[in-house]
Amino acid sequence: MFKDGDIMLGGIFSFHSSWKNRRDSYMDKPLPLQCTSLDFRGFQFAQAMLFALEEVNNSTDILPGISLGYRIYDSCGSIAKSVRVALAFVNGNEVVSQPSEVPCKRPAQVQAIMGERSSSPCMAMATAIGPFHIPMISHFATCACLSDKSKYPSFLRTIPSDYYQSRALAQLVKHFGWTWVGAIRTNDDYGNNGMATFTETAQQLGICLEYSVSFFRTDPPDKIQKIIDIIKASTSKVIIAFLSGMDLDVILHEFSHHNLTGYQWVGSEGWIFDSQIAAVDKHHILDGAIGLSIPEAHVSGMREFMLDVRPLNVSSNEMFTTFYETLFSCKFKQSKSSSRNQKECTGREDLTEVQNIFTDMSLMPIFNNVYKGVYAAAHALHFILSCNKTCNTKVQLDPFTILQHIRTIQFKTKEGEEVYFNENGDPAAKYEIINWKPRENDIVEFVTVGLYDASLPANKQLHLQNESITWTQNSQQVPVSVCSEKCLPGTRKVLQKGMPVCCYDCIRCAEGDISNITDSVTCVRCHPEFWSNERRDACVKKEAEFLSYEEIMGALLTAASLFGTCITVVVALIFFRYRKTPIVRANNSELSFLLLFSLTLCFLCSLTFIGRPSDWSCMLRHTAFGITFVLCISCVLGKTIVVLMAFRATLPGSNMMKWFGPAQQKLTVLGFTLIQVMICILWLTISPPFPFKNFKDFKDKIMLECALGSALGFWSVLGYIGLLAILCFILAFLARKLPDNFNEAKFITFSMLIFCAVWITFIPAYVSSPGKFSVAVEIFAILSSSFGLLFCIFIPKCYIILLKPERNTKKYIMGKGALK
Secondary structure, rough: OEEOEEEEEEEEEEEEEOOOOOOOOOOOOOOOOEEEEEEEHHHHHHHHHHHHHHHHHOOOOOOOOEEEEEEEOOOOOOOOHHHHHHHHHOOOOOOOOOOOOOOOOOOOOOOOOOOOOOOOHHHHHHHHHHHOOOOOEEOOOOOHHHOOOOOOOEEOOOOOHHHHHHHHHHHHHOOOOOOOOEEEOOOHHHHHHHHHHHHHHHHHOEEEEEEEEEEEEOOHHHHHHHHHHHHHOOOOOEEEEEEHHHHHHHHHHHHHHHHOOOEEHHHEOOOOOOHHHHHHHHOOOOOOOEEEEEOOOOOOOHHHHHHOOOOOOOHHHHHHHHHOOOOOOOEEEOOOOOOOOOEEEEOOOOOHOOHHHHHHOOOHHHHHHHHHHHHHHHHHHHHOOOOOOOOOOOOOOOOHHHHHHHHOOEEOOOOEEEEOOOOOOOOOOOOEEEEEEEOHHOEEEEEEEEEEEOOOHHHHHHOOOOHHOEEHEEEEEOOOOOOOOHHHHHHHEEEOOOOOOEEEEEOOOOOOOOOOOOOOOOEEEEOOOOOOOOOOOOEEEOEEOOOOOOOEEEEEHHOOOHHHHHHHHHHHHHHHHHOOHHHHHOOOOHHHHHHHHHHHHHHHHHHOOOOOOOHHHHHHHHEEEEEEEEHHHHHHHHHHHHHHHHHHHHHOOOOHHHHHHHHHHHHHHHHHHHHHHHHHHHHHHHHHOOEEEEEEOOOOOOEEEEOOOOHHHHHHHHHHHHHHHHHHHHHHHEEEOEEEEEEEOHHHHHHHHHHHHHHHHHHHHHHHHHOHHHHHHHHHHHHHHHHHHHHHHHHHHHHHHHHHHHHHOOHHHHOOOOOO
């Protein structure tokens, strides 16, 4: 297609979608490429360019007095033919080259080129014509690689780069919780680069690709069959399709043949809003598809212009003859392929009576891109030619100058849309999110359900209306596509060996660990004062355990302590009532009352071990126990020494009792007790006992204990008590056979035997008992030894006082009388 003008613009569009493969022998010059499969979309893009040119030529506001001509070529979507056409624009399409000595000074045939729709041909063309600085403006090539100005310095486009689209698709997939997806891409620069960016972004967002396959529409059937087999064997339910419409058409045919349905398709702008794809999807494979499209556009007058094909001189061009015949399903008389069964073309057919791809205006946003590209070149020329009411036609046009002005141009279309290019030659990235909603009579409606604006902050770029989305198989529920179900709180993810990070097992957190979020990678250890609940999703405060008065063991020990105290008081009252009787006076009644007082304190000091430990109770319990027991043992030791001294004093010439009278006995008790008091003072001064939380013995409980502070101080107190007990035991044992009807040394010996046995067994029991049980062991030892002293020393005397009063005489106690 061509038309002369003052300034020429070039156009490269795919009027055919494929070509016949051939094998070149490299022995002869290759034959021209044989294009097949007429593509109405290419004609629509060409019509959009012609509409823009006609508007400019008819306008007095832009390039007044200057007519823009055009030369438009068919590339068939072939890279080789696209490069050939681009070079034809540069050198005038001469068949015979000029001799090398002839200088090449003639300007290029065109000042700017519109097209092509695919990325790979654009890359090849931009590489070829880049050194000539001829501006090339694409309306549909989205590969992010084309933004590299070091490789493609003269390339610009009116459609956003896939740099943004790929990231937007990844965010869209993440938004719906799809972490296990498959991917199909066109095996060209558009598909490969777009999918590479998507894969990189998807990995950052925690999305895994189960498979990623590529193909081209001219691939052999066996390769396409392998792709179908991979999809059949997959477990993912979402397919990311980074495809051109022509390639998707081939895939749809195979899916229909194998009855593959139920997949949720996520599409790129290459096909998501193409009604031609929806028309051929007779098996509803793509129903519920969702993807990104160029924002809807409207250009007044373009639809009517594009549908007016009658002025075309169809007889002058074989390709247009074929186009016209295909469009209206008729044949011209002169057509070689005319058939009797087909109606004859008149050249006056009306498109309003036809419903096909050419009359479909769903790609109006892309037609608008072609329109904006033409106007960008026109505005740059308008500025260079210093146009006002007229233009300076004497200005020598230079492609490099035109390119620089197009890069910096900024204008608004008649519809109010602002057009400009960034430093990479790309426009602002804005997309509509389209959802395929099936309607009656196999009609699919493209519904806008959201927006994506790359110029906004990251957390505001994607905006969706979930409630209005229809999913695959006309479902209203968001499809689920995950390798592993989400790990609930209380579990953690453990990756499956040899699988992607999206495939994992959910392992329950160990005791004491929790996870309170979904898909937690690790379990967090609870604070020592807390423990995990049954579901392992929260830390609950541990129960603080100590020997309390409310529990059975604490109540029994308290009762035993009070019982011992009461008995001791009763014994003291009995002794006080019969204090003048021989059996009370026989062995220093003052020591007996002091012993009873110390036993009372021993019983009562056990109560300080019961209850919640505090600073004062921890210091009191051990020191009170140590001092009262030393006081008690000192009294017993004093009584033992009195027994020995008494019998020694009966020997002729002995005056021993003079040296160990009542005053000496009291000083002995006081001296022994003061030593223990000094030990306790040193202990409390250097490192006193203190409340302590024991987390080790029980996992789910806190044992409230009294730490010893200084272990040396504790064992010094016990050791001193043990030393006095052993000394008392030895002296009592020596006095056990002294003559007397009531030899108290026997009972002291037995009581010390019980005392030593209790405290010797106490040591291993105390060390091995955990928590409150060690406290119970210590209380038990205190009570047992106290009861042993009380019963062995005082109960026999009470028996005589109360039940055998006849023995409570001096004569009987001295062994000078016998009862009959």
